[in-house]
Amino acid sequence: MSDRPLPTKDRLILSAATLFRTRGYHGVGLADLLSDAKAPKGSLYHHFPNGKSDLAMAAATWASDEMLRLIAASFDGSDTFKDGATTLCFKLAKLFDITGWDTCPIAATLFEGPDNDSFRSHANHIYEGWIAEVYDHAARLGLSASEAQAKSEHLFMLIQGGWTLARARRSSDVIRQMTNRL
Amino acid sequence: MSDRPLPTKDRLILSAATLFRTRGYHGVGLADLLSDAKAPKGSLYHHFPNGKSDLAMAAATWASDEMLRLIAASFDGSDTFKDGATTLCFKLAKLFDITGWDTCPIAATLFEGPDNDSFRSHANHIYEGWIAEVYDHAARLGLSASEAQAKSEHLFMLIQGGWTLARARRSSDVIRQMTNRL
DNA sequence: CACACGCTGGACCAATCGGTCTAATCCTGT
């Protein structure tokens, strides 16, 4: 991680997103974070006055934006909901193989934090954003409102649970196979 | 937690299971653990020579056994797979409301630990145990081998993902509603 | 009674934790 030309703030966010999702919020110390991002402590507290927790929020938001892009990219080229959902699963399986057995970045980052409630509500906001994004594509592709809602939530749960199982097994196969159950 | 008559070792396991699942492995310090279990540090290292990590393993196993009992209780009185799966979901939703928005105890405890690989393989072993338990009931209720395998994995993923969404929303509704998608 | 052993209680430790603070440096607009 942490290419040189990136500004310090972005390097911090990128390192945080990577480390938090592999070891969890409390599993990463500021020392790890700063050495990975090649940034001094002063910079952290300049860009994120509240320190670690601010950085965690930013990292989760960044990870969420990536996920939203992935969803859009999967559904944009598809003619049916099932097609879009299937390519999303395949893209995620590939991502799983590349990054290697991490957790959901949101859950790892926000479900442990100290100031539990603001973390939790931010996680909720992010998850609803994913579901809403899928919902919009579902509606666009002809599903009724109630069906679109049910299917987008269903897909969310499958991905979330499938990713967990894939991590335990160290194999992305389940993520690909679950497309049969859409 | 931690009734008086329970032996120290059990109190430690119980406290560990409770605390780890709400704040994660690294989010719980030995001090919290010991004060919750009303046990001195010496006892911890007497019963669990490797300290925190041994205790985490035991706590995960204990939580897994409870889950296995819950699965058995749900399917034993049911005549079809769908019935069993539905009552399992309802039991879990009720459990969610009682314990209150925790994570999956296995994921919270074992997916962050220091000695990552033995933790991960233990988590995998536990998850496969759950799926195998559901599989046995599915086969007993007449499903073919391949269908039983697919359905039990599917149920696992739904529960795992549904629980996460329920936690973010602070509502067990999704866990109940997902029975329509079995 | 005496010995042994499973267990408890807690003092103590080095390392690390997240966070504060200030001086130096960089960069930009004038």
Added chain:
DNA sequence: ACAGGATTAGACCGATTGGTCCAGCGTGTG
């Protein structure tokens, strides 16, 4: 060239971390 805000660098802090160690306790067996 200069001023002045933005950014960096890192020494320093008290609190807490997981872990070690041993003296004593209680109980059951010889």
